[in-house]
Amino acid sequence: MAMENFKIAATERSPEVNFDFDGCRLSLRGESYPEDASTVFGPLFSALERFLATIGEREFVVEFDLTYFNSSSAKALMNMLKLLDHAARDGARISVSWLFAPDDDTMKEFGEDFSEDLEHVAFNLVAVEPAA
Numbered sequence: 254m255a256m257e258n259f260k261i262a263a264t265e266r267s268p269e270v271n272f273d274f275d276g277c278r279l280s281l282r283g284e285s286y287p288e289d290a291s292t293v294f295g296p297l298f299s300a301l302e303r304f305l306a307t308i309g310e311r312e313f314v315v316e317f318d319l320t321y322f323n324s325s326s327a328k329a330l331m332n333m334l335k336l337l338d339h340a341a342r343d344g345a346r347i348s349v350s351w352l353f354a355p356d357d358d359t360m361k362e363f364g365e366d367f368s369e370d371l372e373h374v375a376f377n378l379v380a381v382e383p384a385a
Contacts, residue, residue: 256307259300267293268319272300277308280316285326294329301333305340313337313345318352318381319360327363334367334374341373348375355380 256274263269268283270293279301287293305313315337322330334349341347349371351364361378368376 256300256304259297261293261297268322270297272297272304274304277311277313278316279313280318282318284320285322285330287326290323290325290329294326294333298329298333298336301336305336305345308340308345310346313340313347314350315347316350316352317364320354320357331367331370334371338371338374347373348377350377350379352379352381354383 258274259270259272261267261270263283264287266284267287268281268285270279270281272279285293317330337347337349351360351367353360353364361380364376364378368378
C-alpha cells in the first residue's frame with residue numbers, strides 16, 4: 254500500500270517538512286522553535302517510523318536545511334537521527350545532508366555534534382551559499 258506524502262507548511266516558528274515517500278526523500282527547512290516540539294515532530298516521527306518499516310533496499314535521503322532551532326527541537330532532531338541510525342544498522346541505506354551557510358559556525362558545529370553519535374548513516378556536512 255502506498256503511503257501518502259507528508260507535508261507541513263513552514264510557520265514563523267516551525268520548519269517546512271516535505272516527506273516524499275515514493276521518492277525516498279525527507280527535507281526540513283527553515284527555523285524550528287515551536288512552543289511544543291511534539292506538535293511538529295510527533296506526526297513526523299509517526300510517518301518516519303511507518304516509512305522505515307517499509308523501506309527495504311531503497312536509498313533514503315534526508316536533508317536538514319535549518320537556520321535556527323531551540324533545545325527542544327535539537328532533542329527531537331537527535332531522536333530522529335537515532336531512529337535513522339537504527340534503521341541503517343538494520344540494513345537501510347540512509348544518507349543525511351546537513352546544510353549550513355559557510356559563515357554559520359553554530360549550525361556547522363551542531364551538524365558535527367549530531368554526526369558524532371551516528372555509526373551507520375552516511376552524514377554529509379554541506380556548506381551552501383544562501384540564495385540571493
